[in-house]
Amino acid sequence: MHACGCSATIRLRMAAHIVVIGGGISGLSAAYDVNRLLPDAQVTVLERELRWGGKILSETVPLPDGGACLIEGGAESFVTRKPEVWDLVHELGIADQMRLAPNAANGTCVLDEGRIRRIPLDPVTFLTTGLLSPAGKARMLLEPLIAARRDAGDESLADFVDRRLGREARERFIGPVLGGIYNTDPEVQSLLTTAPVMRELEQHGSLVWGSAVRMWERRSAPRRPAFISFKHGTQALTDGLAAAFGGTLRAGVTAEALSRQGGRWQIATSEGASTLSADAVIFTTPANAAASLLAEVAPAAAALLRTIHHNHIGTLSLVYRDADLPRLNLSGLMIPRRERRPIDAITRFHAPNPRVPEGYTLLKVFFGGGDPRTAELDEPTLIERVGRELDALLAIKAQPVAWRVYRWHSAFPQAAVGHLDLVDDIEAALPAGLFVAGAAFRGIGVPDCIRQARAVAGRLAQPFLKR
Ligand SMILES: Cc1cc2nc3c(=O)[nH]c(=O)nc-3n(C[C@H](O)[C@H](O)[C@H](O)COP(=O)(O)OP(=O)(O)OC[C@H]3O[C@@H](n4cnc5c(N)ncnc54)[C@H](O)[C@@H]3O)c2cc1C
Structure with missing residues (x-):
C-alpha cells in the first residue's frame, strides 16, 4: 500500500490509470x-472519510474498570453460504484472525402487539407459540403443496412469503425478521436482490426440502461455521485488503465531479487543484453519490441511479454492567413497523462472546428504518429516547457505562421489486470505461459486495489484457 497526499497523478510509462471511488469493502x-x-496499471482509491472500511467499522471502547468492549458500527458477521468473505480472508492470509460468530437467529424474539415472543424456529416452539393462530400454523404447514414459481420475474418479499407460507407468517415474524435485516419494507423489497436463495429453494418443491437437498449436496464440502467474524472486529477484513493493496490509497479525498477530456476521464476532487486523469473509473459509493458524479457525462445513468432510494439508518451500542440489568432471556428483538416504535431491532451480546468482557452486556439498537425521525435526533435526545424504549420493552432502567452512535445518513440502499433490471439498465447506460459495484446494486451483504466488485474488476481488466 502506498498512501499519497500529492496533488498530481504521476503516470509511469503510460501505464493505465484506474480510479476507484469509495473505500468501503466494495471499493x-x-x-x-x-x-x-x-x-x-496504476490504481488509485479515493475515500471521502479519513478511515477505510465504509460501513465496516470496528471500535474498541474502554470500560470504567479498565477492560474494553469491541463495538461494530456496521456489519457484525458474514454468512459463509456465500463463499466470498471466506475465500478472500484465506487469500489475504488473515484466516487466523477469524472467529466463529453465533447464528443471530437463535434466541431471537419478535415484538407482537407489545408482547415479546420467541421466533418459532424449532418444531416445539412452532407448535406452542402464541405468535401464530392455529389457522396460521396450518397454512404454513401447507407450504410443500404450493407450486413453485418457475419464471425469472422478481416479486416482493411479502408476496413471496404470502404465496408460500401465508399472510399471517409474513405479518407475524418472517416479514419483521427479513425486513429488519435489510432495514426495509418487505412489501417493496426485491426478493431476487436480497434473498434469491428463497426462490432457489422453492424450486425443490418446498423451502424445508430445498434446504435439506442443499445440505445433502454440500455433505462432502469442507465444514465451515455458518457465520464468521473477526477477533478484533470485522474491520480486519478491510484493513487486510488495504494492507495487501499495491496501489495508491487517498483517504480524506472526495470525488466531486467527472468530465471527459482528451479521451480520458477527469476526476475533480476536494483537493482543488488535484484533478485525476483515468482510463477507467469504478463507482462504489451509494447510488445517490454516484448519480451526482455522473450527471454530466452519463445523464441517463444518473437519472436511473437517482431512483434508488437510500434510508438514513443508525446504530446505538450501549454497554451495561450485568449487575444493573434485569434477567434478559433473548439474544435479539425484532420490532415490526406495525408496532410503531422509534427503534427497529435490538441485539444482545455478552460473555462468553469474546467481544464483551465478563460482567458486562452490550446492546446494539438499530434505528431509522421504521421511523426516519429517530435517525435525525441529536445524540443526547437519541440516548434518552432509546433509554425509554429499553425500559418499556425490557425493563432496563440502568444507565450504560459506555456507548457509541453510528449513523449512515442517506446511505442505506433500498432494493425495490425489479431492482436487478434497473441495475442492468444503469450498466447499459454507462459509457465504456465507467463501472458501478457495491451495496446499492446487486446485493447489500458484504459477500455480495465482494462478488460484484471482483466481477467488475474482471470486466474492467479484459480490454487492457487484450492490448
Ligand atoms: C448497521 C449495519 C449492519 C450491517 N450488518 C451486516 C452484516 O452483519 N453482514 C453483512 O454481510 N452486511 C452487513 N451490512 C451491510 C454491509 O455492511 C454494507 O452493505 C457494505 O459494507 C457496503 O459496502 P460498500 O463498499 O458497498 O459501501 P460503503 O461501505 O458505504 O462504502 C462506500 C464508501 O464511499 C465513500 N464515498 C461516498 N461518496 C464519495 C465520494 N464522492 N468520494 C469518495 N468517497 C466517497 C463513503 O465514505 C464510503 O466509505 C450492515 C450494514 C449496516 C449499515
Whole structure:
C-alpha cells in the first residue's frame, strides 16, 4: 500500500490509470483485484472519510474498570453460504484472525402487539407459540403443496412469503425478521436482490426440502461455521485488503465531479487543484453519490441511479454492567413497523462472546428504518429516547457505562421489486470505461459486495489484457 497526499497523478510509462471511488469493502475489493489482474496499471482509491472500511467499522471502547468492549458500527458477521468473505480472508492470509460468530437467529424474539415472543424456529416452539393462530400454523404447514414459481420475474418479499407460507407468517415474524435485516419494507423489497436463495429453494418443491437437498449436496464440502467474524472486529477484513493493496490509497479525498477530456476521464476532487486523469473509473459509493458524479457525462445513468432510494439508518451500542440489568432471556428483538416504535431491532451480546468482557452486556439498537425521525435526533435526545424504549420493552432502567452512535445518513440502499433490471439498465447506460459495484446494486451483504466488485474488476481488466 502506498498512501499519497500529492496533488498530481504521476503516470509511469503510460501505464493505465484506474480510479476507484469509495473505500468501503466494495471499493477496496475492486481495487485489490484490478491491481492483481493488471499489475502494470496504476490504481488509485479515493475515500471521502479519513478511515477505510465504509460501513465496516470496528471500535474498541474502554470500560470504567479498565477492560474494553469491541463495538461494530456496521456489519457484525458474514454468512459463509456465500463463499466470498471466506475465500478472500484465506487469500489475504488473515484466516487466523477469524472467529466463529453465533447464528443471530437463535434466541431471537419478535415484538407482537407489545408482547415479546420467541421466533418459532424449532418444531416445539412452532407448535406452542402464541405468535401464530392455529389457522396460521396450518397454512404454513401447507407450504410443500404450493407450486413453485418457475419464471425469472422478481416479486416482493411479502408476496413471496404470502404465496408460500401465508399472510399471517409474513405479518407475524418472517416479514419483521427479513425486513429488519435489510432495514426495509418487505412489501417493496426485491426478493431476487436480497434473498434469491428463497426462490432457489422453492424450486425443490418446498423451502424445508430445498434446504435439506442443499445440505445433502454440500455433505462432502469442507465444514465451515455458518457465520464468521473477526477477533478484533470485522474491520480486519478491510484493513487486510488495504494492507495487501499495491496501489495508491487517498483517504480524506472526495470525488466531486467527472468530465471527459482528451479521451480520458477527469476526476475533480476536494483537493482543488488535484484533478485525476483515468482510463477507467469504478463507482462504489451509494447510488445517490454516484448519480451526482455522473450527471454530466452519463445523464441517463444518473437519472436511473437517482431512483434508488437510500434510508438514513443508525446504530446505538450501549454497554451495561450485568449487575444493573434485569434477567434478559433473548439474544435479539425484532420490532415490526406495525408496532410503531422509534427503534427497529435490538441485539444482545455478552460473555462468553469474546467481544464483551465478563460482567458486562452490550446492546446494539438499530434505528431509522421504521421511523426516519429517530435517525435525525441529536445524540443526547437519541440516548434518552432509546433509554425509554429499553425500559418499556425490557425493563432496563440502568444507565450504560459506555456507548457509541453510528449513523449512515442517506446511505442505506433500498432494493425495490425489479431492482436487478434497473441495475442492468444503469450498466447499459454507462459509457465504456465507467463501472458501478457495491451495496446499492446487486446485493447489500458484504459477500455480495465482494462478488460484484471482483466481477467488475474482471470486466474492467479484459480490454487492457487484450492490448
Ligand atoms: C448497521 C449495519 C449492519 C450491517 N450488518 C451486516 C452484516 O452483519 N453482514 C453483512 O454481510 N452486511 C452487513 N451490512 C451491510 C454491509 O455492511 C454494507 O452493505 C457494505 O459494507 C457496503 O459496502 P460498500 O463498499 O458497498 O459501501 P460503503 O461501505 O458505504 O462504502 C462506500 C464508501 O464511499 C465513500 N464515498 C461516498 N461518496 C464519495 C465520494 N464522492 N468520494 C469518495 N468517497 C466517497 C463513503 O465514505 C464510503 O466509505 C450492515 C450494514 C449496516 C449499515
